[in-house]
Amino acid sequence: MNIQDFKYYHELVNLKSYTKTAEKFGVSQPTITAAVKRLEKKFGGKFLIRDQSHKNIIITKLGMQFDEHVQSILNEVNVAEQEIKQEATANIPFGLPPIIGRNFFPTLVPKLLEKRILNRLSVIESGSYDLHQLLVEGNINFSLLGLTQPNVASGIKLKIIKRYPICIIVNKDHPFAKKKTIHFKDIADEDFIGLNSDYIHTRALDRMIKKNKISLNTIYRSPDVTVVKSLVAQGIGISYLTTLAINQNDDVVALPLLDKEKPEFILGAATRENHIMTTKEEELWQILTKDIKKED
The missing domain is CATH 1.10.10.10 (Winged helix-like DNA-binding domain superfamily/Winged helix DNA-binding domain)
Structure with a gap:
């Protein structure tokens, strides 16, 4: 055989x-x-x-x-x-979703430099769903992932790093900007700017639409979070975005949802359970998961 x-x-x-x-x-x-x-x-x-x-x-x-x-x-x-x-190549294939790459990964860079790991990373930037599949297939060994639920495939080990709310974002002059919170159903009549299907936001959004039994007037979808925020800041429409992707320089207002059941953006580190780590990979995993609460 x-x-x-x-x-x-x-x-x-x-x-x-x-x-x-x-x-x-x-x-x-x-x-x-x-x-x-x-x-x-x-x-x-x-x-x-x-x-x-x-x-x-x-x-x-x-x-x-x-x-x-x-x-x-x-x-x-x-x-x-x-x-x-x-x-054999001594590189570490590493998955990095765009939002996490821009807004969270930089906080890890000093430690990765100190441990001489940063130059060993062979970074693959893609959506979390695609990176999850690459992990399963063995094409990458580690990845940061954005999830709406802490569920991964059998054989994948997940450590949850932090949870971020997903909010409605509006222009500072929008009538909603005067509110402190909002119900999801309140955005039914608004022009909406969405992200493309590579983002977990899109599937989370679809679940909220079905749950509230409303439809959205989606006028544009973009693969770039920066473009979405810019269009919202110009007052062209509103959007739905994790607070991880919003910073003080963005000219938008983030409104938390009042809905009882609302999705979160769950930031996690993942690897395969059966992957035998090299010394450098063990150091990388410790940096990714250091001082996090055990939520998985």
Whole structure:
């Protein structure tokens, strides 16, 4: 039994064709057949039935269950291969969402410089959902993430660093600016400027819209938080943003929501539970999670 047999088997289940599977791997059909027989003999089950009259392949229930395990095995092998490659380069693949990169990460830089870790980081900037998937697949080893709920995939270790409210932001001359707080439903008739789908704000916003049974007049969506704040400051519309992304130089007013159930922007540090850290990676993890309350 070898890993290649698992690869043959999984592709055969997907393609349901010995011919196409053999062509994909550049081998003969008997090679694929032999691999399946070895797996069935090793595990003592019947995974496939070959209908010679119709030249079809029927995947048994046991065969489908076995393929679920095969996929897990192949994913673990891929993760191991990625980790070995990363260790050889001595870099630390590190995920950084845009908002966190601009507003939180700079506070860590002095310590990262002191420990000589900053120049070892191979930073990948993307949305938290994409970075979470890259962690699962082993393409990065560590990431800061923005979440609305402290839920991550099985096998991912999460340490919550801090929670920030998500507020309605308006121009200083907007009628809402005189309020101290606001209900989400109050923004139903306002021109709204949103972020694109890469941001967790968008999904959090969708949940609030459904919960309050309202619709928003979204006039523009931007991939850039700075653009959103600038448009709001000009009075073009209002928006929905975490306080982490708002600073004293922004010419906007942030209004906390009065709703009982309202999403938060949860800032967390994540790695894989089965990842064996190098010395530098252990130092990085300590810097990311130092002095935080245990909320995970």
